[in-house]
Amino acid sequence: MSIRRAAALCAVPVLLAAAACGSGVGSAAVDPRDVGPASGAITWYAINFGPEGLPQKLIDAFEKEHPDISVTYQAAPNNTDTMRATLTTEISGGSGSIDVFSSDVIWPAQFGRADLAMPLDEHLPDDFWDRYPEERARLAEYQGEHVAAPFYADAGFLYYRKDLLEKHDLPVPRTWQELAETAKTIQDAGDVRYGYVGQWANYEGLSVNWLELTAAAGGRVVTEDRERCAIDSEENRRVLDFMRRMLDEGIAPSASTSFQEPQSLQTFIEGDAVFHRNWGYGFGESNNPEVSAIAGKVGIAPLPAFEGGEHPGPSGTGGWNLMVNPHSESIGAVLTFIEWMTGDRAQRMLAENAVLPTVSDVLNDKELQREDPVLAIAADVPTVARPAVIPRYAQVSYGIFSNINASLAGSTPPDAALREACDDIQRALEGDAL
Amino acid sequence: MSDTPPEGTPRADGPPTGEDEGHTLAYGHSLRHPAPRGGQNRADAAAAEGPPGPEGQKGGSRPDRGGRTALERKFARLGWGFALPGLLVVLAVTLFPIAFSVAMSLSNVDVSAGGFRLSGFTTGHYGLLLGSERWRYAVLFTVLYTIGTVLAELVLGTLIALVLERLGGAGRSWMMALLLLPWAMITVVSAQLWAYMYNGVYGILTSASENLTGEPVQFLGTRFPAIISMAVADIWKTTPFVAIIVLAGLMMLPKDVTEAARVDGADAWTAFWRVRLPLLRPALTIAVLFRILQAFGIFDLPFVLTGGGPGNATESLALLGWQVMFTNLDFGPGAAVAASTAALVLVGCLLFLRAFRSQVGEEEAGT
Numbered sequence: 001m002s003i004r005r006a007a008a009l010c011a012v013p014v015l016l017a018a019a020a021c022g023s024g025v026g027s028a029a030v031d032p033r034d035v036g037p038a039s040g041a042i043t044w045y046a047i048n049f050g051p052e053g054l055p056q057k058l059i060d061a062f063e064k065e066h067p068d069i070s071v072t073y074q075a076a077p078n079n080t081d082t083m084r085a086t087l088t089t090e091i092s093g094g095s096g097s098i099d100v101f102s103s104d105v106i107w108p109a110q111f112g113r114a115d116l117a118m119p120l121d122e123h124l125p126d127d128f129w130d131r132y133p134e135e136r137a138r139l140a141e142y143q144g145e146h147v148a149a150p151f152y153a154d155a156g157f158l159y160y161r162k163d164l165l166e167k168h169d170l171p172v173p174r175t176w177q178e179l180a181e182t183a184k185t186i187q188d189a190g191d192v193r194y195g196y197v198g199q200w201a202n203y204e205g206l207s208v209n210w211l212e213l214t215a216a217a218g219g220r221v222v223t224e225d226r227e228r229c230a231i232d233s234e235e236n237r238r239v240l241d242f243m244r245r246m247l248d249e250g251i252a253p254s255a256s257t258s259f260q261e262p263q264s265l266q267t268f269i270e271g272d273a274v275f276h277r278n279w280g281y282g283f284g285e286s287n288n289p290e291v292s293a294i295a296g297k298v299g300i301a302p303l304p305a306f307e308g309g310e311h312p313g314p315s316g317t318g319g320w321n322l323m324v325n326p327h328s329e330s331i332g333a334v335l336t337f338i339e340w341m342t343g344d345r346a347q348r349m350l351a352e353n354a355v356l357p358t359v360s361d362v363l364n365d366k367e368l369q370r371e372d373p374v375l376a377i378a379a380d381v382p383t384v385a386r387p388a389v390i391p392r393y394a395q396v397s398y399g400i401f402s403n404i405n406a407s408l409a410g411s412t413p414p415d416a417a418l419r420e421a422c423d424d425i426q427r428a429l430e431g432d433a434l
Numbered sequence: 435m436s437d438t439p440p441e442g443t444p445r446a447d448g449p450p451t452g453e454d455e456g457h458t459l460a461y462g463h464s465l466r467h468p469a470p471r472g473g474q475n476r477a478d479a480a481a482a483e484g485p486p487g488p489e490g491q492k493g494g495s496r497p498d499r500g501g502r503t504a505l506e507r508k509f510a511r512l513g514w515g516f517a518l519p520g521l522l523v524v525l526a527v528t529l530f531p532i533a534f535s536v537a538m539s540l541s542n543v544d545v546s547a548g549g550f551r552l553s554g555f556t557t558g559h560y561g562l563l564l565g566s567e568r569w570r571y572a573v574l575f576t577v578l579y580t581i582g583t584v585l586a587e588l589v590l591g592t593l594i595a596l597v598l599e600r601l602g603g604a605g606r607s608w609m610m611a612l613l614l615l616p617w618a619m620i621t622v623v624s625a626q627l628w629a630y631m632y633n634g635v636y637g638i639l640t641s642a643s644e645n646l647t648g649e650p651v652q653f654l655g656t657r658f659p660a661i662i663s664m665a666v667a668d669i670w671k672t673t674p675f676v677a678i679i680v681l682a683g684l685m686m687l688p689k690d691v692t693e694a695a696r697v698d699g700a701d702a703w704t705a706f707w708r709v710r711l712p713l714l715r716p717a718l719t720i721a722v723l724f725r726i727l728q729a730f731g732i733f734d735l736p737f738v739l740t741g742g743g744p745g746n747a748t749e750s751l752a753l754l755g756w757q758v759m760f761t762n763l764d765f766g767p768g769a770a771v772a773a774s775t776a777a778l779v780l781v782g783c784l785l786f787l788r789a790f791r792s793q794v795g796e797e798e799a800g801t
Contacts, residue, residue: 084761093549114546115546193635203741255650256655257743258654394761405744411747434764
């Protein structure tokens with residue numbers, strides 16, 4: 001092989017790889033338009049949720065009531081970021097093959113800014129939004145307009161080992177400090193390896209864990225007007241020190257800095273931790289005897305307060321919305337679909353399948369709450385939403401989790417970590433971050 | 435793969451000869467396939483007739499200005515005609531995206547339902563990159579990671595190839611099949627397997643490290659271990675690729691040069707280091723080039739294993755580009771990251787080739 005040919009070989013795939021993101025330009029307007037008849041075939045692109053087959057069950061029930069509309073469920077990859085990448089290329093490329101899609105609770109501003117979701121207010125009745133708690137409806141807005149309809153909810157909960165607390169005659173902790181002490185006592189007695197597992201890896205989930213803890217301690221990430229960073233504060237410093245102490249004392253496993261939901265849940269259901277923070281699905285999983293070594297021994301509670309704060313501590317808002325592809329050819333049918341999916345019937349089906357509903361009536365239904373402790377707690381806890389109304393929230397979040405994670409992993413001292421996080425967030429707010 | 439040496443390996447089709455006859459082997463070959471100028475010894479021919487280059491043309495077909503006959507030119511035109519549709523496809527699928535990507539990195543990009551709208555020229559995206567510590571770190575990390583893993587793979591791959599060459603027979607076939615397993619495995623899958631082994635609580639490697647040192651090593655949760663762990667997973671996967679290319683190179687080497695070296699008194703190490711290794715250069719070049727390209731664009735391993743963490747310790751340029759493009763939806767800066775990656779790896783490849791070429795030149799001048 002000659003050297004020149006080798007050089008050519010070297011050049012082509014690199015440039016190819018670099019350029020693979022170039023894309024054609026489509027043309028479609030997001031302007032209000034004739035939405036067309038409420039009939040035809042639509043495709044719903046969604047990450048799987050609830051027990052196996054739940055999306056299809058919902059579709060079947062919908063089609064029975066609306067025989068003129070047929071819905072195809074297209075499963076999205078089980079990773080939020082990958083799904084966002086797919087949607088961005090599809091929609092900005094002008095494709096209308098997906099009509100309606102599930103969208104993460106943190107996407108409205110970003111998608112609204114990039115015109116990747118159709119504004120809904122003109123097409124839905126004015127009282128449509130009354131079905132939701134006010135705060136939740138506002139999270140679907142971009143610049144005062146709704147670009148998404150809340151579909152199902154999620155929140156952070158504290159899971160604990162009923163049997164271990166009973167054995168040591170200890171109450172469910174009401175503050176994080178109490179949690180650490182309780183855990184330590186049980187660990188010292190040799191009953192369990194670790195005290196607490198959460199999601200402290202280098203990703204979005206750490207931002208949620210961080211927000212819950214700091215909100216409980218009275219800290220913020222950005223100022224109320226969202227103009228400046230506010231993460232470098234005394235309150236937040238207390239939280240970071242507390243997290244580091246949990247690691248130092250072995251209450252949280254040192255592997256926590258690489259734990260996302262699956263790894264932390266695994267540690268808990270193997271019976272290796274007393275306390276665990278996770279989303280609503282954690283209750284069903286940890287009480288499922290097929291996968292869990294501690295089925296039947298798991299209790300659920302709202303998150304603790306930070307010492308001196310009000311109990312319970314706030315839960316991070318999770319969950320998914322429905323968005324409409326502006327290129328869809330069947331907006332009429334899609335709107336009917338959204339109305340039904342956020343209506344009483346579908347929301348009840350969600351609640352009966354251990355998925356948290358977003359609609360107030362169903363969320364507050366006492367009968368449903370009696371059957372599902374997760375729902376009962378979810379209806380009452382205060383919530384803290386990620387500052388995702390900032391279109392550049394992705395960069396703000398990166399500023400949070402990368403610096404906090406580095407500090408927890410021991411590569412940056414806490415002072416420097418908060419300062420650097422503040423710099424990163426400030427740059428993100430000013431549109432000056434990579 | 436069969437264990438017979440590929441065609442062109444001198445010894446295989448030659449008659450069995452004794453050690454002392456090694457020198458005559460190549461000569462014997464040229465006797466059986468006589469050179470155009472008859473049975474003369476090559477050295478004699480060179481001495482008598484001077485450089486053969488221009489001589490060859492004298493006896494050939496009648497050349498015109500460009501040294502080609504009319505018929506040849508006609509065929510050349512016909513050739514271009516046949517190649518044209520293919521070239522157009524290449525232009526459309528390769529050059530257009532490249533140009534578009536570079537254009538994107540140099541303009542204000544609005545992503546909207548109508549597609550990407552490019553408006554106005556700006557160098558702001560590159561300014562953003564250069565001013566960003568995150569990008570600078572990603573460049574540093576990617577370059578060092580590439581150098582480190584490629585060097586390790588080269589050394590290990592060559593060692594394995596040497597062993598395989600000795601092995602011969604069915605043993606070699608089995609070993610090759612075994613070796614190819616990691617290479618054939620999809621990286622996302624093998625990365626998941628490594629993630630299980632590195633798992634901070636249940637990973638087999640974590641508990642092994644705990645037995646060894648008394649303290650479990652946090653392979654993915656702390657900075658330097660995370661970088662090393664990722665490199666190990668990468669080296670495990672791609673060393674076989676290097677080994678197989680080097681093995682192919684080894685089997686192409688004429689045996690007589692080694693034998694000559696041994697006769698001249700070189701020990702095994704000298705014969706390898708001064709004779710065989712220099713002859714292996716073309717194979718090594720190909721292996722290194724391919725590996726530089728792949729290592730520089732590393733994405734799947736950090737994506738699965740560490741997500742770039744802890745902090746941004748294992749964030750490669752490709753991962754950064756992906757995040758800027760598809761998490762932040764910043765297409766201009768994302769394109770700039772991609773273009774800068776391409777430029778860097780191109781420069782890296784050219785530097786490597788240049789170093790390689792100058793070394794070859796030196797050696798040729800020296801002999």
